[in-house]
Amino acid sequence: MIQYLVFGGNGQLGRALTGVWQGRGAEFRALTRAEADISDREAVRQVLAKWRPKVVVNAAAYTRVDQAETDVDDAWRVNALGAQNVALACQEHGVDLVHISTDYVFAGNNIGRGYSEEDQTGPASVYGRSKLAGERLVAHGCRRSIIIRTAWLYGDGPNFVRSIVRLARRQSQLTVVDDQWGCPTSAADLAGAVDRLSGLGAYGLYHFVNDGQVSWYGFARAIVAAMGLPAEVRPISSDELLRPAPRPAWSVLDTRLYRMVSGCRPRPWRVALDEYIAEGLAEVNHDS
Ligand SMILES: NC(=O)c1ccc[n+]([C@@H]2O[C@H](COP(=O)([O-])OP(=O)(O)OC[C@H]3O[C@@H](n4cnc5c(N)ncnc54)[C@H](OP(=O)(O)O)[C@@H]3O)[C@@H](O)[C@H]2O)c1
Known part of the structure; x- marks a missing residue:
């Protein structure tokens, strides 16, 4: 019997969780897709029966937002069916489940006001729709579930911060x-x-995100400045950057409920970014 089991153990969140649990000597198992494909219901049931965790975290997801527009079945197989498989197995074994979702479940027209958990969803992309379906299937499939919507993640893996650093060096x-x-x-x-x-x-x-909000342009400027790179960052509109998947113009999440329940306030995004850059520099150098 172990304390934690995470699906998607090789992703950004999976690796970060490994760090947290290792830090306090918790017993856990982080499973890669090769070890447990969440779209395979029987495989998910078997790993739960084998490891008998107290808490499961589903950090596995189809996260390629643009590719999902043409890869619809695969996105739904992982983000909706996979989420349901994990939820049903957790329900069957009486295990707590933490499932992760996204700000892209919102349409993005709430401009100026953070989205709360009660706000109406309206995803514009295949990724967002498949993640919203996953949320619903988890909520119905497992009574002991926590669903956390988050946004614009960066950790140990491909992400916007690393892309900007790589480009700004070239x-x-x-x-x-x-x-x-x-x-x-x-x-x-x-x-x-x-x-x-x-x-x-x-x-x-x-909803859990770091405190404060910014545009991708503002975020990129902060990254370049924190890295001390000389590259100039110029703002453009979404119309100038044609991408397959539409993104919400405003997907700021309100974390009031998280703050009340946990008693903790998320750090400002700039503070977290500065720390990431200070700690992750070796990895970024290696990437570029
Ligand atoms: N990244 C963001 O900006 C962002 C924003 C909002 C919400 N989220 C959500 O936050 C969560 C964590 O995101 P992340 O950035 O850590 O994602 P990530 O780095 O892309 O990691 C996702 C992991 O899921 C694994 N995976 C994919 N399909 C699988 C399957 N069928 N069975 C088992 N594992 C599978 C992937 O394995 P492979 O490495 O083998 O592909 C990968 O290791 C996800 O639910 C995501 O939707 C992310």
Whole structure:
């Protein structure tokens, strides 16, 4: 019997959780897709029967937002069916489940006001729709579930921060969209929130992001400045950057419920970013 089991153990959140649990000597198992494909119901049941965890975290997801527009079945197989498989297995074994969802379940027209857990959803992309379906299947499939919506994650894996650093080292000028606003969030901070809420057994739906909001352009400028790189960052509109999947113009999440239940306030995104850059520099150098 172990304390924690995480699906998607090789992803950004999976790795961050490993760090949290290792740090305090908890017994856990982080499973890669090769070890347990969540779209395989029987495989999921078998790993739960084998490891008998107290808490399962589903950090596995189909996260390629643009590719999902044409890879619809695969996105739904992982984000909806896979989420349901994990939820049903947790229900069967009487295990607590923490499932992760996204700000892209919102349409993005709540401009100026953070989205709360009660706000109406309206995903515009295949990724967002498949994640919303996953939320619903988890909530119906497992009574002891915590669903956490998060956004703009960066940790140990491919992400926006690393892309900007790589580009800013190669190019003197970058263009980044300035009409989509959200909340950059450290995977390490999200892992802390997952750990905190699961420890409280606080079942329900929550929003967790780092504090404050910024556009992708503002985020890119902050990254370049924190790295001390000379590249110029220029703002463009989404219309100038044609991408297959539409993104919400405003997907700022309100974390009031998380703050009340956990008693903790998420760190400002700039503080978390500075720490990530200070600690992750070796990895970033290696990437580029
Ligand atoms: N990244 C973001 O900006 C962001 C924003 C909002 C919400 N989220 C949500 O936050 C959660 C964690 O995201 P992340 O950034 O850590 O994602 P990530 O780095 O892309 O990791 C996802 C992991 O899931 C694994 N996976 C994919 N399909 C699987 C399957 N069928 N069975 C088992 N594992 C599978 C992947 O394995 P492979 O490495 O083998 O592909 C990968 O290790 C996800 O639910 C995501 O939707 C992310």
